[in-house]
Amino acid sequence: MATSKRTTVPAIRDHCLAVPGSSSAGSSSAAQPLVMVTAYDAPGARIADEAGVDMILVGDSLAMVVLGYEDTLQVTVADIAHHTAAVARARPSALIVADLPWMSYHISVEETVRNAAELIRAGAQSVKLEGGRKRLPMIEALISAEIPVMGHLGLTPQSLHAMGGYKVQARKSEAALELLADAKALQHAGCFSIVLEGVPDEVARMVTESLDIPTIGIGAGRQCDGQVLVFHDLLGLEDRVPAKFVRKYASLKSDAVVAVRQFAEDVRSGCFPDDSESYHLSEQQAEALSLYGSQPS
Numbered sequence: 001m002a003t004s005k006r007t008t009v010p011a012i013r014d015h016c017l018a019v020p021g022s023s024s025a026g027s028s029s030a031a032q033p034l035v036m037v038t039a040y041d042a043p044g045a046r047i048a049d050e051a052g053v054d055m056i057l058v059g060d061s062l063a064m065v066v067l068g069y070e071d072t073l074q075v076t077v078a079d080i081a082h083h084t085a086a087v088a089r090a091r092p093s094a095l096i097v098a099d100l101p102w103m104s105y106h107i108s109v110e111e112t113v114r115n116a117a118e119l120i121r122a123g124a125q126s127v128k129l130e131g132g133r134k135r136l137p138m139i140e141a142l143i144s145a146e147i148p149v150m151g152h153l154g155l156t157p158q159s160l161h162a163m164g165g166y167k168v169q170a171r172k173s174e175a176a177l178e179l180l181a182d183a184k185a186l187q188h189a190g191c192f193s194i195v196l197e198g199v200p201d202e203v204a205r206m207v208t209e210s211l212d213i214p215t216i217g218i219g220a221g222r223q224c225d226g227q228v229l230v231f232h233d234l235l236g237l238e239d240r241v242p243a244k245f246v247r248k249y250a251s252l253k254s255d256a257v258v259a260v261r262q263f264a265e266d267v268r269s270g271c272f273p274d275d276s277e278s279y280h281l282s283e284q285q286a287e288a289l290s291l292y293g294s295q296p297s
Protein backbone atom coordinates (compact mmCIF):
# COMPACT_ATOMS: atom_id res chain seq x y z
CA MET A 1 0.00 0.00 0.00
CA ALA A 2 3.05 2.30 0.03
CA THR A 3 2.76 5.30 -2.31
CA SER A 4 4.70 8.53 -2.64
CA LYS A 5 1.89 10.24 -0.66
CA ARG A 6 2.18 10.39 3.13
CA THR A 7 0.60 7.37 4.81
CA THR A 8 -2.03 8.42 7.34
CA VAL A 9 -3.45 6.92 10.51
CA PRO A 10 -6.94 6.47 8.94
CA ALA A 11 -5.36 4.63 5.98
CA ILE A 12 -3.74 2.15 8.38
CA ARG A 13 -6.83 1.88 10.61
CA ASP A 14 -9.07 1.14 7.62
CA HIS A 15 -6.64 -1.32 6.08
CA CYS A 16 -8.82 -4.34 6.90
CA LEU A 17 -11.74 -2.65 5.15
CA ALA A 18 -9.72 -2.36 1.93
CA VAL A 19 -11.20 -5.68 0.81
CA PRO A 20 -14.79 -6.02 2.07
CA GLY A 21 -15.35 -8.97 4.39
CA SER A 22 -11.65 -9.48 5.01
CA SER A 23 -9.62 -8.89 8.12
CA SER A 24 -7.11 -11.74 7.89
CA ALA A 25 -3.78 -11.64 6.11
CA GLY A 26 -4.07 -15.42 5.76
CA SER A 27 -7.15 -15.18 3.56
CA SER A 28 -6.63 -15.15 -0.20
CA SER A 29 -8.99 -12.17 -0.62
CA ALA A 30 -7.22 -10.12 2.11
CA ALA A 31 -5.62 -6.74 1.55
CA GLN A 32 -1.83 -6.85 1.19
CA PRO A 33 -0.19 -7.21 4.62
CA LEU A 34 1.12 -4.00 6.17
CA VAL A 35 4.86 -3.57 6.62
CA MET A 36 6.45 -1.79 9.55
CA VAL A 37 10.15 -1.54 10.38
CA THR A 38 11.96 0.29 13.13
CA ALA A 39 14.30 3.20 12.36
CA TYR A 40 16.10 5.52 14.71
CA ASP A 41 17.79 8.10 12.47
CA ALA A 42 17.51 9.88 9.13
CA PRO A 43 19.52 7.39 7.00
CA GLY A 44 17.55 4.47 8.48
CA ALA A 45 14.27 6.26 7.75
CA ARG A 46 15.37 6.97 4.16
CA ILE A 47 16.31 3.30 3.64
CA ALA A 48 12.97 2.11 5.07
CA ASP A 49 11.01 4.65 3.06
CA GLU A 50 12.77 3.96 -0.24
CA ALA A 51 12.09 0.26 0.39
CA GLY A 52 8.38 1.16 0.49
CA VAL A 53 7.38 0.26 4.06
CA ASP A 54 4.01 1.52 5.32
CA MET A 55 5.10 2.51 8.83
CA ILE A 56 8.34 3.43 10.58
CA LEU A 57 8.46 2.69 14.30
CA VAL A 58 10.87 4.68 16.43
CA GLY A 59 10.83 1.81 18.90
CA ASP A 60 12.17 1.74 22.42
CA SER A 61 14.34 -1.10 21.05
CA LEU A 62 16.49 2.01 20.45
CA ALA A 63 17.80 1.30 23.96
CA MET A 64 19.30 -2.05 23.01
CA VAL A 65 20.11 -1.83 19.31
CA VAL A 66 21.50 1.71 19.20
CA LEU A 67 22.29 2.91 22.71
CA GLY A 68 23.83 -0.34 23.98
CA TYR A 69 21.59 -0.86 27.04
CA GLU A 70 20.64 -4.34 28.32
CA ASP A 71 16.89 -3.78 28.03
CA THR A 72 14.33 -1.21 26.88
CA LEU A 73 13.70 0.16 30.38
CA GLN A 74 16.57 2.64 30.15
CA VAL A 75 15.33 4.97 27.41
CA THR A 76 13.59 8.23 28.20
CA VAL A 77 11.02 10.37 26.41
CA ALA A 78 13.87 12.75 25.54
CA ASP A 79 15.81 9.89 23.90
CA ILE A 80 12.82 8.80 21.81
CA ALA A 81 12.00 12.42 20.90
CA HIS A 82 15.60 13.03 19.78
CA HIS A 83 15.53 10.00 17.47
CA THR A 84 11.97 10.67 16.28
CA ALA A 85 13.07 14.12 15.17
CA ALA A 86 15.95 12.59 13.20
CA VAL A 87 13.56 10.14 11.49
CA ALA A 88 11.08 12.95 10.76
CA ARG A 89 13.81 15.09 9.15
CA ALA A 90 14.08 12.41 6.44
CA ARG A 91 10.45 13.33 5.57
CA PRO A 92 9.37 9.72 4.94
CA SER A 93 6.04 8.99 3.30
CA ALA A 94 5.65 6.09 5.76
CA LEU A 95 3.62 6.79 8.91
CA ILE A 96 5.89 7.56 11.87
CA VAL A 97 4.96 5.78 15.11
CA ALA A 98 6.99 6.67 18.23
CA ASP A 99 7.18 4.41 21.28
CA LEU A 100 6.18 5.79 24.65
CA PRO A 101 8.97 4.47 26.89
CA TRP A 102 8.54 2.72 30.21
CA MET A 103 7.26 5.03 32.98
CA SER A 104 6.15 7.71 30.53
CA TYR A 105 2.51 6.55 30.64
CA HIS A 106 2.26 4.76 33.99
CA ILE A 107 2.08 7.56 36.55
CA SER A 108 -0.83 9.75 35.49
CA VAL A 109 -3.06 10.63 32.57
CA GLU A 110 -1.59 14.18 32.56
CA GLU A 111 2.01 12.94 32.31
CA THR A 112 1.01 10.49 29.59
CA VAL A 113 -0.53 13.20 27.41
CA ARG A 114 2.39 15.58 28.01
CA ASN A 115 4.94 12.90 27.11
CA ALA A 116 3.06 11.80 24.00
CA ALA A 117 2.74 15.42 22.89
CA GLU A 118 6.54 15.73 23.08
CA LEU A 119 6.86 12.82 20.63
CA ILE A 120 4.22 14.29 18.30
CA ARG A 121 6.01 17.67 18.38
CA ALA A 122 9.25 15.84 17.54
CA GLY A 123 7.61 14.62 14.32
CA ALA A 124 5.67 11.41 15.10
CA GLN A 125 2.13 11.04 13.73
CA SER A 126 1.16 8.52 16.40
CA VAL A 127 2.45 6.81 19.54
CA LYS A 128 2.61 3.19 20.66
CA LEU A 129 2.26 1.93 24.20
CA GLU A 130 2.32 -1.50 25.83
CA GLY A 131 -0.44 -3.15 27.82
CA GLY A 132 -4.12 -3.97 27.84
CA ARG A 133 -7.17 -2.87 29.82
CA LYS A 134 -5.15 -1.36 32.67
CA ARG A 135 -3.89 1.29 30.20
CA LEU A 136 -7.37 2.35 29.08
CA PRO A 137 -7.52 5.69 30.99
CA MET A 138 -4.23 6.74 29.39
CA ILE A 139 -5.26 5.55 25.91
CA GLU A 140 -8.60 7.36 26.14
CA ALA A 141 -6.92 10.58 27.26
CA LEU A 142 -4.43 10.41 24.37
CA ILE A 143 -7.16 9.81 21.83
CA SER A 144 -9.26 12.63 23.20
CA ALA A 145 -6.17 14.85 22.83
CA GLU A 146 -6.14 13.84 19.12
CA ILE A 147 -3.04 11.65 19.52
CA PRO A 148 -3.47 8.39 17.59
CA VAL A 149 -2.46 5.30 19.57
CA MET A 150 -1.11 1.93 18.46
CA GLY A 151 -1.47 -0.78 21.13
CA HIS A 152 1.06 -3.50 21.92
CA LEU A 153 0.01 -6.82 23.51
CA GLY A 154 1.51 -10.24 24.23
CA LEU A 155 5.21 -10.21 25.01
CA THR A 156 5.61 -6.62 26.11
CA PRO A 157 9.36 -6.02 26.68
CA GLN A 158 8.72 -3.21 29.19
CA SER A 159 7.17 -5.92 31.45
CA LEU A 160 10.44 -7.89 31.36
CA HIS A 161 10.71 -8.28 35.14
CA ALA A 162 7.00 -8.86 35.71
CA MET A 163 7.00 -11.59 33.01
CA GLY A 164 10.21 -13.16 34.39
CA GLY A 165 12.02 -12.81 31.06
CA TYR A 166 11.22 -12.52 27.37
CA LYS A 167 8.70 -15.37 27.21
CA VAL A 168 6.06 -16.22 24.64
CA GLN A 169 2.70 -15.17 26.13
CA ALA A 170 -0.88 -16.50 25.94
CA ARG A 171 0.14 -20.15 25.58
CA LYS A 172 -2.87 -21.25 27.70
CA SER A 173 -6.47 -20.79 26.57
CA GLU A 174 -7.37 -18.59 29.61
CA ALA A 175 -4.47 -16.24 28.87
CA ALA A 176 -5.38 -16.21 25.18
CA LEU A 177 -8.93 -15.13 26.05
CA GLU A 178 -7.57 -12.41 28.36
CA LEU A 179 -5.41 -11.16 25.51
CA LEU A 180 -8.42 -11.16 23.18
CA ALA A 181 -10.42 -9.14 25.74
CA ASP A 182 -7.51 -6.66 25.98
CA ALA A 183 -7.36 -6.35 22.18
CA LYS A 184 -11.11 -5.71 21.93
CA ALA A 185 -10.92 -3.10 24.71
CA LEU A 186 -8.06 -1.32 22.94
CA GLN A 187 -10.00 -1.30 19.67
CA HIS A 188 -13.10 -0.01 21.47
CA ALA A 189 -11.03 2.77 23.08
CA GLY A 190 -9.96 3.91 19.60
CA CYS A 191 -6.51 2.40 18.96
CA PHE A 192 -5.86 2.39 15.21
CA SER A 193 -3.75 -0.79 15.22
CA ILE A 194 -2.23 -3.29 17.66
CA VAL A 195 1.20 -4.93 17.69
CA LEU A 196 1.02 -8.58 18.75
CA GLU A 197 4.40 -9.75 19.96
CA GLY A 198 5.52 -13.23 21.00
CA VAL A 199 2.22 -15.08 20.93
CA PRO A 200 1.29 -18.40 19.29
CA ASP A 201 0.16 -18.22 15.68
CA GLU A 202 -3.30 -19.55 16.60
CA VAL A 203 -3.84 -16.82 19.20
CA ALA A 204 -2.70 -14.10 16.78
CA ARG A 205 -5.14 -15.47 14.22
CA MET A 206 -8.05 -15.48 16.69
CA VAL A 207 -7.32 -11.88 17.71
CA THR A 208 -6.80 -10.74 14.12
CA GLU A 209 -10.07 -12.27 12.98
CA SER A 210 -11.95 -10.69 15.90
CA LEU A 211 -10.81 -7.12 15.23
CA ASP A 212 -11.60 -4.53 12.57
CA ILE A 213 -8.30 -2.70 13.14
CA PRO A 214 -5.08 -4.26 11.82
CA THR A 215 -2.78 -6.39 13.94
CA ILE A 216 0.95 -6.11 13.30
CA GLY A 217 2.86 -9.22 14.30
CA ILE A 218 6.37 -9.86 15.55
CA GLY A 219 6.94 -13.44 16.62
CA ALA A 220 3.19 -13.93 16.20
CA GLY A 221 3.04 -16.03 13.04
CA ARG A 222 1.72 -15.18 9.60
CA GLN A 223 -1.96 -14.58 10.36
CA CYS A 224 -1.62 -10.94 11.41
CA ASP A 225 -2.59 -8.08 9.11
CA GLY A 226 1.03 -6.93 8.97
CA GLN A 227 4.53 -7.66 10.22
CA VAL A 228 7.22 -5.63 11.96
CA LEU A 229 10.93 -6.32 12.41
CA VAL A 230 13.73 -4.39 14.04
CA PHE A 231 15.93 -2.68 11.40
CA HIS A 232 19.21 -3.93 12.91
CA ASP A 233 17.92 -7.52 13.13
CA LEU A 234 16.73 -7.82 9.54
CA LEU A 235 19.89 -6.20 8.19
CA GLY A 236 22.22 -8.29 10.36
CA LEU A 237 23.85 -5.23 11.92
CA GLU A 238 24.86 -7.31 14.95
CA ASP A 239 26.44 -10.77 15.29
CA ARG A 240 24.14 -11.97 18.07
CA VAL A 241 22.03 -15.02 17.30
CA PRO A 242 18.64 -13.62 16.32
CA ALA A 243 15.37 -14.75 17.91
CA LYS A 244 13.47 -17.54 16.11
CA PHE A 245 11.06 -15.06 14.51
CA VAL A 246 13.74 -12.85 12.92
CA ARG A 247 14.56 -13.37 9.27
CA LYS A 248 17.97 -11.89 8.46
CA TYR A 249 17.96 -10.39 4.95
CA ALA A 250 21.59 -9.18 4.98
CA SER A 251 24.77 -9.44 7.03
CA LEU A 252 25.78 -5.81 7.15
CA LYS A 253 27.87 -6.20 10.32
CA SER A 254 30.37 -8.52 8.62
CA ASP A 255 30.34 -6.42 5.41
CA ALA A 256 31.04 -3.33 7.54
CA VAL A 257 33.92 -4.99 9.42
CA VAL A 258 35.52 -6.01 6.08
CA ALA A 259 35.17 -2.45 4.78
CA VAL A 260 36.59 -0.75 7.90
CA ARG A 261 39.44 -3.31 8.08
CA GLN A 262 40.32 -2.52 4.44
CA PHE A 263 40.33 1.21 5.27
CA ALA A 264 42.71 0.55 8.19
CA GLU A 265 45.02 -1.51 5.95
CA ASP A 266 45.01 1.19 3.24
CA VAL A 267 45.90 3.92 5.77
CA ARG A 268 48.67 1.83 7.33
CA SER A 269 50.16 0.83 3.96
CA GLY A 270 50.06 4.46 2.75
CA CYS A 271 47.70 3.79 -0.16
CA PHE A 272 44.90 5.96 1.26
CA PRO A 273 44.33 8.70 0.30
CA ASP A 274 45.65 8.69 -3.29
CA ASP A 275 46.07 11.67 -5.56
CA SER A 276 42.47 11.65 -6.77
CA GLU A 277 41.25 11.74 -3.16
CA SER A 278 43.36 14.85 -2.32
CA TYR A 279 42.84 18.56 -3.00
CA HIS A 280 45.50 20.38 -5.04
CA LEU A 281 46.61 23.97 -5.49
CA SER A 282 46.63 25.50 -8.96
CA GLU A 283 50.11 25.48 -10.54
CA GLN A 284 50.33 29.26 -10.03
CA GLN A 285 49.49 29.02 -6.32
CA ALA A 286 51.86 26.07 -5.85
CA GLU A 287 54.65 28.07 -7.47
CA ALA A 288 53.89 31.12 -5.32
CA LEU A 289 54.02 28.95 -2.25
CA SER A 290 57.36 27.40 -3.29
CA LEU A 291 58.82 30.96 -3.42
CA TYR A 292 58.37 30.99 0.36
CA GLY A 293 60.52 27.90 0.61
CA SER A 294 57.81 25.33 1.13
CA GLN A 295 57.34 22.76 -1.61
CA PRO A 296 53.89 21.22 -1.61
CA SER A 297 54.01 17.65 -2.88
Ligand code: KIV
Nearest residue numbers: 038059060061195228
Ligand atom coordinates in the same frame (compact mmCIF):
# COMPACT_ATOMS: atom_id res chain seq x y z
O1 KIV B 1 10.64 -1.19 20.18
C1 KIV B 1 10.39 -1.95 19.23
O2 KIV B 1 11.22 -2.17 18.35
C2 KIV B 1 9.08 -2.61 19.21
C3 KIV B 1 8.84 -3.64 18.17
C4 KIV B 1 9.58 -4.87 18.50
C5 KIV B 1 7.41 -3.88 17.94
O3 KIV B 1 8.26 -2.31 20.02
